[in-house]
Amino acid sequence: MIDQSFSARNFRRIYDLDRKNKGTLEVEYFPDAYKIRKKITMLKGFIYRLARRLRSGQISTAKFEEKKGKINEHIKLRKEQYNNEVNSKLKIIAQNVSIKGYALPLTLLPHQVKDKNVYSIGNSVEALFVSRQVKCILSSLYTIKSNNRDLIISRLSALAKEMSPKYIIRADVESFYESINHKSLLDMLHSSPKLSVPPRRVITQLIRKYQALTGLDKGVPRGVGISSYLSELYMSVVDDKIRALPDVTYYERFVDDLIVIFSPDKGGNTCNYLPQITSIINDRALCLNNKTKELDLFTQSNKSFEYLGYKFQLTAGGCSIKMSSNKFQKIRSRIDKTFDDYNQSFSKTPKRAVKNILLRMKFLTGNTRLYNSKSKAFVGIYFSNRFITDLSDLKGLDSYLSNKINGLQNQKLKKRIGRFSFSKGFEDKIFRKFSFIEFSDISKGWSHD
Numbered sequence: 001m002i003d004q005s006f007s008a009r010n011f012r013r014i015y016d017l018d019r020k021n022k023g024t025l026e027v028e029y030f031p032d033a034y035k036i037r038k039k040i041t042m043l044k045g046f047i048y049r050l051a052r053r054l055r056s057g058q059i060s061t062a063k064f065e066e067k068k069g070k071i072n073e074h075i076k077l078r079k080e081q082y083n084n085e086v087n088s089k090l091k092i093i094a095q096n097v098s099i100k101g102y103a104l105p106l107t108l109l110p111h112q113v114k115d116k117n118v119y120s121i122g123n124s125v126e127a128l129f130v131s132r133q134v135k136c137i138l139s140s141l142y143t144i145k146s147n148n149r150d151l152i153i154s155r156l157s158a159l160a161k162e163m164s165p166k167y168i169i170r171a172d173v174e175s176f177y178e179s180i181n182h183k184s185l186l187d188m189l190h191s192s193p194k195l196s197v198p199p200r201r202v203i204t205q206l207i208r209k210y211q212a213l214t215g216l217d218k219g220v221p222r223g224v225g226i227s228s229y230l231s232e233l234y235m236s237v238v239d240d241k242i243r244a245l246p247d248v249t250y251y252e253r254f255v256d257d258l259i260v261i262f263s264p265d266k267g268g269n270t271c272n273y274l275p276q277i278t279s280i281i282n283d284r285a286l287c288l289n290n291k292t293k294e295l296d297l298f299t300q301s302n303k304s305f306e307y308l309g310y311k312f313q314l315t316a317g318g319c320s321i322k323m324s325s326n327k328f329q330k331i332r333s334r335i336d337k338t339f340d341d342y343n344q345s346f347s348k349t350p351k352r353a354v355k356n357i358l359l360r361m362k363f364l365t366g367n368t369r370l371y372n373s374k375s376k377a378f379v380g381i382y383f384s385n386r387f388i389t390d391l392s393d394l395k396g397l398d399s400y401l402s403n404k405i406n407g408l409q410n411q412k413l414k415k416r417i418g419r420f421s422f423s424k425g426f427e428d429k430i431f432r433k434f435s436f437i438e439f440s441d442i443s444k445g446w447s448h449d
Contacts, residue, residue: 001194002137002140002141004133004137004195004196004198004199005196005198006094006097006098006129006130006133006198007094008087008090008091008093008094010133011090011093011094011129011133012086012087012090014129014132014133014136015030015086015090025128029089029125029128030085030086030089032085033082033085033086033089036078036081036082036085037082039078040075040078040079040082043071043074043075043078044075046071047068047071047072050064050067050068050071051064090129093125093126093129096126097126097129097130102126103202103205103206103209104121104127104130104131104202104205104206104209105121105122105124105127105209106119106120106121106206106209106210106213106221106224107119107120107122108213109223113222113223116175116177116178116222117214117222118222118223119210119213119221119222119223119224120223120224121206121224130202131224131225131226132225133199134199134202134203134226134229135225135226135229137195137199138199138226138229138230138233139229141192141194141195142194142232142233142236144229144232144233146228146232147252147253147254149254149308149309150386150387152252152254152308153307153308153310153387154387155250155252156250156252156259156307156312157310157312157319157321157387159249159250159261160312160314160319161318161319163318164263165263165297165298166249166261166262166263166297167247167261167262167263167264167270167273167294167295167296167297167298168259168260168261168262168294168295168297168303168305169258169259169260169262169273169274169277169292169293169294169295170258170259170291170292170293170295170305170306170307171257171258171260171277171288171289171291171292171293172256172257172258172288172289172291172292173256173258173281173286173287173288173289174286174287174288174289176231176255176256176286177219177220177221177222177227177231178218178219178222179218179219179285179286179287180218180219180220180230180231180234180285180286181217181218181284181285182207182211182217182218182219183217184234184284184285185207185220185230185233185234186204186207188233188234189203189204189233190204203226203230206221206224206226207220218285228255231255234284235253235284237284238253238280238281238284238286239251239253241280242258242260242277242280245260245262245273245276245277246264247262247263247264247273248260248261248262249261249262249263254308257307257308258277259307260273260277270296270298273294274292274294293305295314297314302314302315302316306324306325306326307324308324309323309324309326309327309384309385310322310323310324310385310387310388311323311324311325313390319389320389320390321387321388321389321390322388322389322390322392322393323385323388323393327385328393328396328397331364331397331422332397332400334360334364334445334446335361335364335397335400335401335404336404337445337446338356338357338360338361338364338445339357339404339407341353341356341357341445342354342356342357354410354413355441356441356445357413357417358413358416358417359434359438359441359442360442360445361401361417361420362420362432363380363432363434363442364381364420364422365381365401365420365421365422365424365425365430366380366381366420366425366430366431366432367379367380367381367382367383367425367429367430367431367432368380368431368432368433368434369433370439380425380431381394381422381425381426382425382426382429382430385426388426391423391426391427394422394423394426395422395423397422398421398422398423401417401420401422402418405417405418
């Protein structure tokens with residue numbers, strides 16, 4: 001059983017993990033410790049420079065060892081100073097959250113995301129550590145892990161290409177976060193011998209605050225990290241029941257998006273598959289939305305469905321994969337916004353307008369790495385669409401871009417933008433680097449899409 005307390009020791013583990021993953025805890029909340037660590041780095045740099053002087057014959061081995069020893073003594077003292085600084089602050093944080101009545105704050109944010117309310121627990125250091133500790137506990141106790149989109153699509157594409165007859169159901173849970181029943185969720189947590197009192201109390205208080213804000217007895221707050229773990233725990237019952245259904249050969253769920261593949265015997269009864277899934281979902285006080293799609297590949301081979309940003313086109317000859325309609329339209333919309341912004345700003349700031357249109361098209365048609373994100377993920381026309389086998393959408397985007405370029409008056413600019421290609425960016429995996437400021441300029445143009 002893992003230690004579930006909100007102790008300085010557990011918080012130090014969270015702190016060290018954040019450092020290992022190049023997070024921002026130290027810089028944002030432990031500035032004095034950060035300054036000490038920079039001094040340690042500087043001292044290590046002295047040793048490195050001494051080693052270079054030794055290799056070049058500028059100093060003797062004896063002199064090198066003498067100076068290195070003195071610097072290492074300073075490094076040792078600085079490390080002790082660093083650990084004392086971090087641990088003393090973590091001890092204060094642990095004391096603050098151990099006070100009777102402590103609860104995570106919860107506020108409704110003024111903006112919505114896709115017409116859904118979004119909430120926040122604030123940015124206090126106490127809330128941050130408590131939230132991360134709760135997520136760590138839930139993940140460890142209930143084996144909760146976020147599904148990998150690429151892994152899901154990789155498996156699904158392999159199955160879709162198999163020629164064996166199958167019956168596919170693609171469904172979404174309606175208003176997933178907003179529909180999770182509080183009583184059922186809390187009953188799961190309170191009846192579990194795994195979860196200790198401190199994290200259980202924090203979760204219960206968070207749900208009660210959400211109730212007070214919404215006046216509802218269902219839902220978990222969007223935008224709060226703990227909610228994704230609670231929703232996964234809540235849906236684990238659904239996952240187990242669907243996987244146990246007869247004839248199911250593949251089941252996957254990414255948050256609220258479900259895909260189920262049945263492989264019944266020839267002539268088997270397929271009409272009960274969707275009612276069975278619907279019943280399992282309804283038993284959890286949830287509903288499927290009207291986007292549910294059934295594909296009977298026993299009666300017809302030419303079918304298609306969309307899942308996690310891809311469109312799977314199934315034919316008698318196999319399966320081809322394209323962008324989903326939404327993803328294709330999103331890129332077209334970004335092209336439109338890029339050119340609209342250029343046309344609106346050129347008369348006032350021509351140089352900036354030219355710079356931005358080139359920057360954004362360079363980004364759209366290429367690939368890069370998000371250095372300032374937690375995941376440090378590779379993104380772009382290839383990395384965000386790597387499973388595409390049918391490139392017709394990319395060629396369509398090139399044609400669309402070409403039409404936009406033809407509307408420009410600046411011949412030099414037309415030539416420069418004309419070098420960009422979605423197809424080439426995908427096939428050649430063209431990689432481009434952008435500075436933090438450039439990323440900011442790029443994203444401003446698409447802040448509402």
